Amino acid sequence: MITRRSLLGGLAAGAAATAGLATAARALGAPAPAGPSAAGLPLHIVNSSGAYANSSVWVYILGNDGTQQVHVTADGQLKPVAVADNGPDGFTDYAIPLAAGGTTTLQLPPMSGRIYTALGGKLKIKAVADGNGKPALAYPAGWVASDPNYDVLHDCAEFTHTAGGMYCNTTMVDMFSVPLALRLTGARDQTTGTLKDGARARIFSDVKGAEGFDRLVVGDKRVIAPGHGLDSGLFGKDYLAPAIDEAWTAYASKDLTVTTNAGTFTGRVSGDRLGFTGPKAVSFAKPSTRDVLFCDGTLAAPNDGTLGPVAAVLGAALNRSTLTTHPAQPTTDPAAFYQQRLTNHYAAAMHAATRDGRAYGFAFDDVAGFASYIEDPAPKELTLTLTAF
Structure with missing residues (x-):
């Protein structure tokens, strides 16, 4: 199974040194695995927002084909990114307009990337040279007040399309703005990401009403994830510290077991480290609030089959406030999730809003299968719907 976390990193090597870009690029997916070429997959865009006409909605398909950063044109061609694509205003125009009415159907070639939707105005995306001199994109970072797209209503879904299938998800890992739903048909007929009626407004209200989370709400445009809020001074850098301390204290005198595909690990805290024995000895320094929210730092999860999966389980438990x-x-x-006062109320609001209870409120939300992620080995078509505001 390919999850969102196994898609991380594909564009990071070509990322420009732009505020917020590293996170945005890191989430865009790994290069597509080598193999026979997959055919273009029909991608249907349905505007059921009720708030914006088709003429005020644009789509961008951006990502990596395994060798370079690319964008998809309205007629389904895969084009390499070029610095020369910047216009007189200094930005590319890779926007694909929706059809005048009804459903817009595009072709999605083999690649990994994101499908951005922009409402009410186009995105300003600059082509730049990366550290190796290769063309790259400064992706939108709606959580950064100085980003040129901060005032543009936009959001995205993520995907990897290969000869082996389609793997895709909606994501709130960085922010939430536009309610999006995915339907993938092929060997199965699957849907994820659909919000309950009126849930967009409830997300804004729930996050604003949670103690310490109120400054993450940016008017009616978006809700910023608490990790990005922390980096911007909008969220407490030690918010989860008491909960983390409580867990480290608890497991100084009793065992913590973590079961992954590799087997069961048994852990105890000694000093500042939570050490595990089992299939392999692994240990973790006490994480910071930022480590937990970004699922990084001391909780970084390498794709090694042992330390990585344990880190993911710990990160999920701390975000969901179930570790202690x-x-x-x-x-x-x-x-049992999100029942403590100190918890990831942002992620809790995302899960409460979706019809299937699944969301990507943080990067390890796929632990135990709670992510808004679907895959199909024999896809026939993918539909991205802008659902009602």
Whole structure:
């Protein structure tokens, strides 16, 4: 199974040194695996927002074909990014307009990337030279007040399309703005990301009403993820510290077990480190609030089959506030999630808003299968719907 986390990193090597770009590029996916070429996949864009006409919505398909950063044209061609594509205003215009009415159908070639939707105005995306002199894009970073797209209503879905299938998800890992739903048909008929009626407004209200989270709400445009809020001074850098301390204290005197595909790891805290024995000895320094929210730092998860999966389980448990209360991880009952005062209320609001209870509120949200992610080995078509505001 390919998850969002296994798609990370593909564009980071070509990322420009632009505010917010590293995170945006890192989330765009790994290069498509080598193999026979997949055919273009029909991609249907449905505007059911009720707030914007088709004439005020633009789509951008940006990513990596395994060798270079690319964009997709309205007629389904895969084009390499070029600095010469910047216009007189200094930005590219890779926007694809929607059809005058009804459904817009495009062709999605083999690649990994993001499908951006921009409402009410086009995105300003600059082509630049990366550290190796290769063309790259400064992707939108709506959580950065100085980003040229800060005032543009936009959001995205992520995907990897290969000869082996389609792997895709909606994401709120960086921010939430536009309610999006994905339907993937092929060997199965699957849908994810659909919000309950009126849920966009409830997300804004729930996050604004959570203690310490209120400054993450940017008018009616977006809600910024708390990790980015922390980096911008909008969220407390030590918000989760008491909960993290409580967990480290608890497991100084009792065992914590973490079960992954590699087997069961048994952990105890000694000093500042949580050390595990089991299939392989792994250990973790006490994480910071930022480490937990970004699922990075001491909780970085390498794709090694041992330390990485344990880090993911720990990160998920700390975001969901189940680590101290449940000494056998991962916790699989969603009724136990987000029940403590100090928890990731942003992620909680995202999950409460979706019809299937699945969302990508943080990078390890796929632990125990709670992410808004779907895949199909024999895809026939993908539909991205801008659902009602």
